[in-house]
Amino acid sequence: MYDHILFPTDGSQGASVVFDHVLDVAANHGATVHVLNVADPGQVFQPQRDVIDALKQEGEEFVRDAADRARQRGVETVTEVQKGEPYSAIVDYATSRDIDLVAMPTHGRQGLERFLLGSTTERVLRRSDVPVLTVRPDDGTLTYPYQTVLVPTDGSTCAREAVETAADVTTANGATLHLLTVVDIASLGIDVRSDIQIAQLEETADAILEEAAAVAETAGAEPATETVEYGPSIHEAILSYIQDHDIDLIVVGTHGRTGFDRYVLGSVTEYLVRTSPIPVLAVREPSPEA
Incomplete structure (x- = not known):
């Protein structure tokens, strides 16, 4: 399933922890891991040539240690x-080198930071046409090969892509596949309590699951x-399902956005990337050109 996996690293402890999981995946698939460090001059005030050279030298040490x-x-x-x-270099590298998977660490944040995009991982997630696997470095319960895979679906195009990807992961790992759709009652208003509306919601949810199941079965x-x-x-609801059913991996669809949406978190996918106790594999909706 994976021939080439991209692992961007900054040499941090968090990246080191995630790299162990990446090596598990690569070893299982016989994949080549591309270890990339991007020296960012923007992190240094009025960077001089000797400072940039020092950053590159440090980066060489990071990738050499990872290769060892x-x-x-x-x-x-x-x-x-x-x-x-960094985020631009990572996305460009993944596209130009026919990378099958980008694997990166992510961090849970509190307060205002939960709503403002800023990390390299989040920017890559927004822009990458290649699936992005995010892993929390503080997760001490990483499991591989994955035994249980969850796909939350809303019937959208990107959710369909997630189902197809999850089917491949499930087959490759000999795992069980769980499909879930969640009806957000709070957003539908008080009238949702009527029997007629409940019946309509159930019918819609069942149709979404039926279609997702058909997509998964077609994918094997x-x-x-x-x-x-x-x-x-x-x-x-998704996080609760993960805990109740001992899920090892969640596969979700995501949309690439521009403008103000790039900076304000709001989607379920982004919230899961921030808060999920297990790895999240995000699959972007295909571009119109594709």
């Missing part, structure tokens, strides 16, 4: 150090469960 660890696991690597805006994976949940919060 990969070699001990029998995983082939390609290493590179670039200079520039028969869902183990198809569940409809009702609640005041979609992402909270």
Whole structure:
């Protein structure tokens, strides 16, 4: 399923922890890991040539250490150090080198930071046409191969892409596939309590699951469960399902956005990336050109 995996690293402890998981994935698939460090002159006030050279030298050490660890696991690597805006360099590298998966660490944040995009991981997630696997460095319960895979679906195009990707992951790992759709009652108003509206919601939710199951089966994976949940919060319902069913990986669709939406978090996918206790594999909706 994966031949080339891109792992951008800044040499931090968090990146080191996530790299262990990346090596598990790569070893299982016989994939080559591309280890990339991007020296960002923008982090230095009035950067001079000697400062930039020092950043690149530090980056060389980061990728060399990662390659040594990969070699001990029998995983082939390609290493590179670039200079520039990290998120842009990562997205361009993934596109130009036919990367199958980008794997990056993410951090849970509190307060205002939960709503403002700023990290390299989030920017890559917004722009990458390649699936992005995000892993929290503080997650001590990482499991691989994945045994249980969850796809929350709303019937959208990007959700369909997520189902197809999850079916591939499920088959490759010998895992069980869970399909979930959540009806956000709070956003529908007080009239949703009527029997007629409840029946309509159930019918719509069942149709979404039926279509998702058909997509999964066509891709070679028969869902183990198809569940409809009702609640005041979609992402909270998903997180609850993860805990109740011991899910190892969640696969979700995401939209690339521009303008103000690039800076204000609001989607379920972005919230899950910030808060999920397990790895999140985000699959972007295909561009019109594709």
